Amino acid sequence: MKQLIEAIKSKVGQFFGSRMPIGDSVTLNQKSIYILPTKAGFFLLGIVLLMMIGATNYQNNLAFVLTFLLIGLGLVTIVFTYKNLQGIQFSLNKPGEVFAGQSVPVAISLTSKANKKHFSIGVGFTNQEYVLTDVPESHFSKVLIKVQTAQRGWLKLPRIIVTSQFPFGWLRTWGYFGFAHKVLVYPKPIEPVILDRQDHGQETDEGQKVDGSEDLYGLRSYQQGEPLTRVDWKAYARERGLFVREMVNYQTSQLCFSWHDFPGVADETRLSYLTYMVLDAASQNLNYSLELPGTIIPYGDGELHRNQCLNALALYGIKIPESDLQPKGLAA
Amino acid sequence: MTEVISREAFVSRPLPLDSILLAHQLVLLPLYFFVPIWIAIFNSIAAVAVWYHYKNPEFQIARWLKVAVTALAIVSVFVAFRKFSGRDAGIALICAMYGLKILEVNTRRDANLILSLGFFMIVGGFLFSQKPLIALYQFIPVLAILNAFLAINSIRKFELANSSFGGVLKELGKYLLIAIPIMLILFVFFPRLSGPLWRMPGASTATTGVSDTMSFGEIISLQTSENVAFRVNFADLTPNESQLYWRVLVLDRFDGISWYRGGRRSIPDHTNLDSYAGRIDYTVTLEPTRSSYLVTLDRPLTSPKNGSLVGDYTAYSRFRLLDRTRYAISSYPDLKLALEISDLHHKSYTLLPSNGNEESREWAQSLRQSVDSDRAFIQAILNEINRAPFYYTLTPGVMEEDIIDSFWLSRRRGFCEHYAGTLAFLARAAGVPARVVIGYQGGEKNPLSDYWIVRDSNAHAWTEIWFEGEGWVRIDPTAAIAPHRIEEQLLQEYTQRTALFDSYDIVDLDQVDYVKQFQYWLDEMNNNWNDWVLDYNNQRQRQLFANWGMERISNHQLIIGMIILVTLFVLASSLKWFHRRSKVDPLSQAFSTYVEKLKANQIIDENENLGPIELARRLDATRNEEFQGHITVLHDYINFRYAGQPYDSMALKRLIKKLRQLKV
Numbered sequence: 001m002k003q004l005i006e007a008i009k010s011k012v013g014q015f016f017g018s019r020m021p022i023g024d025s026v027t028l029n030q031k032s033i034y035i036l037p038t039k040a041g042f043f044l045l046g047i048v049l050l051m052m053i054g055a056t057n058y059q060n061n062l063a064f065v066l067t068f069l070l071i072g073l074g075l076v077t078i079v080f081t082y083k084n085l086q087g088i089q090f091s092l093n094k095p096g097e098v099f100a101g102q103s104v105p106v107a108i109s110l111t112s113k114a115n116k117k118h119f120s121i122g123v124g125f126t127n128q129e130y131v132l133t134d135v136p137e138s139h140f141s142k143v144l145i146k147v148q149t150a151q152r153g154w155l156k157l158p159r160i161i162v163t164s165q166f167p168f169g170w171l172r173t174w175g176y177f178g179f180a181h182k183v184l185v186y187p188k189p190i191e192p193v194i195l196d197r198q199d200h201g202q203e204t205d206e207g208q209k210v211d212g213s214e215d216l217y218g219l220r221s222y223q224q225g226e227p228l229t230r231v232d233w234k235a236y237a238r239e240r241g242l243f244v245r246e247m248v249n250y251q252t253s254q255l256c257f258s259w260h261d262f263p264g265v266a267d268e269t270r271l272s273y274l275t276y277m278v279l280d281a282a283s284q285n286l287n288y289s290l291e292l293p294g295t296i297i298p299y300g301d302g303e304l305h306r307n308q309c310l311n312a313l314a315l316y317g318i319k320i321p322e323s324d325l326q327p328k329g330l331a332a
Numbered sequence: 333m334t335e336v337i338s339r340e341a342f343v344s345r346p347l348p349l350d351s352i353l354l355a356h357q358l359v360l361l362p363l364y365f366f367v368p369i370w371i372a373i374f375n376s377i378a379a380v381a382v383w384y385h386y387k388n389p390e391f392q393i394a395r396w397l398k399v400a401v402t403a404l405a406i407v408s409v410f411v412a413f414r415k416f417s418g419r420d421a422g423i424a425l426i427c428a429m430y431g432l433k434i435l436e437v438n439t440r441r442d443a444n445l446i447l448s449l450g451f452f453m454i455v456g457g458f459l460f461s462q463k464p465l466i467a468l469y470q471f472i473p474v475l476a477i478l479n480a481f482l483a484i485n486s487i488r489k490f491e492l493a494n495s496s497f498g499g500v501l502k503e504l505g506k507y508l509l510i511a512i513p514i515m516l517i518l519f520v521f522f523p524r525l526s527g528p529l530w531r532m533p534g535a536s537t538a539t540t541g542v543s544d545t546m547s548f549g550e551i552i553s554l555q556t557s558e559n560v561a562f563r564v565n566f567a568d569l570t571p572n573e574s575q576l577y578w579r580v581l582v583l584d585r586f587d588g589i590s591w592y593r594g595g596r597r598s599i600p601d602h603t604n605l606d607s608y609a610g611r612i613d614y615t616v617t618l619e620p621t622r623s624s625y626l627v628t629l630d631r632p633l634t635s636p637k638n639g640s641l642v643g644d645y646t647a648y649s650r651f652r653l654l655d656r657t658r659y660a661i662s663s664y665p666d667l668k669l670a671l672e673i674s675d676l677h678h679k680s681y682t683l684l685p686s687n688g689n690e691e692s693r694e695w696a697q698s699l700r701q702s703v704d705s706d707r708a709f710i711q712a713i714l715n716e717i718n719r720a721p722f723y724y725t726l727t728p729g730v731m732e733e734d735i736i737d738s739f740w741l742s743r744r745r746g747f748c749e750h751y752a753g754t755l756a757f758l759a760r761a762a763g764v765p766a767r768v769v770i771g772y773q774g775g776e777k778n779p780l781s782d783y784w785i786v787r788d789s790n791a792h793a794w795t796e797i798w799f800e801g802e803g804w805v806r807i808d809p810t811a812a813i814a815p816h817r818i819e820e821q822l823l824q825e826y827t828q829r830t831a832l833f834d835s836y837d838i839v840d841l842d843q844v845d846y847v848k849q850f851q852y853w854l855d856e857m858n859n860n861w862n863d864w865v866l867d868y869n870n871q872r873q874r875q876l877f878a879n880w881g882m883e884r885i886s887n888h889q890l891i892i893g894m895i896i897l898v899t900l901f902v903l904a905s906s907l908k909w910f911h912r913r914s915k916v917d918p919l920s921q922a923f924s925t926y927v928e929k930l931k932a933n934q935i936i937d938e939n940e941n942l943g944p945i946e947l948a949r950r951l952d953a954t955r956n957e958e959f960q961g962h963i964t965v966l967h968d969y970i971n972f973r974y975a976g977q978p979y980d981s982m983a984l985k986r987l988i989k990k991l992r993q994l995k996v
């Protein structure tokens with residue numbers, strides 16, 4: 001029974017979703033907006049019927065007048081509620097880096113295409129959880145909704161529901177759209193605990209690593225917009241929050257991170273360890289290489305190199321569709 | 333920056349109790365005139381307490397107190413009325429309950445309930461009074477309720493329109509602009525149940541003299557009244573007393589019970605009438621009738637000033653006659669009119685309900701077949717009236733379901749209206765165009781002066797039959813009754829009459845001054861209100877559509893027409909211009925134009941939505957000397973927009989100019 005309901009729900013969802021526009025900057029069109037009365041709307045409808053009966057019974061023409069006025073208002077409200085949702089352009093502000101298990105903050109800008117105000121527009125992934133905002137006439141408003149990630153790889157953003165009950169709450173209008181953009185989720189960085197210092201990678205020039213260099217400069221809170229390369233991932237993995245290492249100079253050691261460093265460890269965990277190590281090395285601006293079965297990324301440093309490594313880790317063992325082969329664009 | 337709020341926070345935020353309270357009190361206000369005063373006091377105290385709680389959230393109204401007050405109110409209503417049923421007790425009870433409900437408005441559900449029920453409460457008020465002013469007032473609570481709904485569903489209060497209540501009203505006005513025409517369409521078209529066909533008019537519509545419907549028994553009530561209906565001065569030619577048929581109105585529709593007037597089509601005055609002989613000039617001084625019908629001698633071809641002539645040769649004035657009114661008019665009793673009538677008219681003057689009174693129909697049809705002309709047919713009916721035991725009586729007794737059958741074939745006792753109505757029916761049944769005229773017959777000469785007096789007791793109904801080549805001919809079937817069968821009581825001489833003019837003024841119809849006109853206009857409004865709003869029933873609905881040339885419109889067609897028109901209006905409300913903002917901030921406009929320019933030159937990406945800060949940073953990053961000027965202007969823009977500087981219209985203009993002049 002429960003399955004049946006679920007099946008019907010998904011079918012209904014598909015029907016509603018089938019006409020939704022998809023892109024990175026979408027505007028809901030007439031075909032993809034739906035409208036139905038709310039509970040309050042049905043209640044008012046009941047009251048109107050009651051008034052109609054009363055008016056007929058008492059042959060009271062003013063009661064008819066008021067009833068008809070309400071019917072008129074109800075009909076006009078359909079149009080206004082509908083129009084309130086129409087003509088808003090939703091643009092995705094591409095999310096930054098995200099690691100499995102984290103939630104992706106999806107920032108969406110709402111702009112009015114007709115230079116008119118839109119009120120109480122709800123944007124979210126479900127009917128129950130959304131955020132509301134007004135769209136100004138000639139500027140944009142921005143909402144942030146979060147998607148929980150479970151695993152690494154390409155994440156297709158779930159379809160987004162836009163909904164509004166403005167102006168009177170008698171009618172709920174809603175529409176769906178999807179963003180074409182896919183988010184690449186990196187593996188969750190996990191500090192390789194079982195390693196002792198000797199086994200820590202294959203440091204080619206072990207002696208050069210200066211112990212306690214972190215202590216010298218300390219950490220400060222991560223500011224939005226800062227390059228993620230300097231984040232202290234160790235602290236992050238211990239769930240202490242995002243911190244940035246402040247360092248003046250970096251050791252120029254050469255590290256080689258390899259799939260084979262962790263014999264007997266599950267694949268995903270290996271990827272997590274490697275991710276951790278790549279992040280750690282990148283945050284110290286070290287020179288490192290990455291070796292995965294079938295992929296070898298030679299020594300290098302800098303943001304591009306780091307992203308290359310992370311992409312390889314995220315997509316390890318995942319077939320990449322042709323269309324997604326172009327390099328992943330990062331948020332500007 | 334615009335506010336963003338999560339659904340949970342939006343739903344659980346405090347209600348805009350001020351807007352709700354305002355709507356609630358405005359709904360209740362008119363009801364306070366009709367319910368015991370203590371209910372108003374109870375409710376007002378509750379409202380004040382809620383208001384105080386709203387302003388000082390630490391002040392709580394104890395739950396037991398709310399329950400106790402409500403219980404007390406219910407008991408008090410019962411004590412006062414000894415019942416809960418009936419209009420007064422019922423309204424008092426729901427007024428108290430609704431008034432105290434404001435104590436328990438905590439959730440959005442409560443708020444929706446109290447606001448929606450507000451509409452219902454307004455209807456409650458209409459049970460007591462339907463005055464135009466009350467009806468007009470009701471728009472205020474309706475707007476207040478809408479405003480409260482709006483406040484509940486807006487993120488920020490009054491965000492809708494420039495943060496003012498007036499702005500909100502203006503916005504809601506847009507809704508009303510479309511809703512009111514829809515309301516009117518529904519009101520006119522929505523098929524009304526045919527209640528009692530003859531409704532007693534309200535006190536303010538009561539008229540003396542004739543009314544525009546004639547069911548059997550109507551004129552009898554006039555006949556017994558000795559009131560003066562009007563007085564007449566003849567200029568030179570005084571017609572024979574038997575020619576004194578005073579027309580008031582022509583009834584050309586029969587619904588099986590009553591004869592009534594269909595449409596009223598005004599016609600222009602006839603011209604070039606001087607050549608006709610037999611013109612009678614006279615002046616009528618009509619007693620106030622509170623209706624607009626004018627009395628004319630059979631038949632007028634011109635109308636007096638401030639009056640109009642109708643196609644059936646009756647006349648009416650532009651306003652209801654509230655005062656004793658005088659007008660001069662001419663009539664042409666012998667002129668043959670309407671020698672030709674159109675097929676459509678022919679059809680409408682032979683129209684009868686599709687069933688009922690079958691025996692009389694058959695009687696008429698077989699009689700018509702046995703004679704060779706319409707004239708002979710009518711004459712045969714008149715002979716029948718004279719020959720058969722038809723009585724003229726004030727007490728015709730109760731007629732059975734098929735009134736004509738009952739009168740014509742069995743009872744044979746009736747009054748002028750029975751005879752006139754029946755003759756018209758029989759003529760129509762045989763396909764001869766016929767109609768009923770009601771008005772007055774005869775009059776008496778004032779022996780002291782040279783005017784004639786016509787009284788209510790002269791009220792009369794007769795028939796007009798259309799004969800080919802002769803036009804409409806007056807046939808008075810009552811005159812055919814054998815004199816010995818007229819009830820004696822009616823032959824008694826009129827009692828002593830007070831024929832002299834009273835002392836009050838006479839208004840000349842062609843010299844109505846502006847003050848009087850305004851007075852008439854006000855009265856007209858009130859009368860129309862009564863006629864077309866309060867008394868708009870099945871019959872009036874038919875009459876209205878008949879006036880528009882749709883004489884046989886069915887409920888079915890009414891509903892279709894209604895749906896089509898309403899749909900058109902709803903579509904109109906979805907037109908673009910209706911949703912366009914009239915005022916676009918010129919500064920924002922200038923900024924977006926500038927951004928568009930950048931996009932057009934591919935300096936920034938087409939799909940990007942950049943604020944001015946981000947934009948300045950981006951331009952800076954290009955390290956292009958060209959853009960340094962832009963960045964300065966953008967910084968000015970940012971400062972003006974977001975730094976909270978006091979508004980300066982000169983600075984604004986300068987800034988707009990600078991933004992527009994930026995070259996990309």
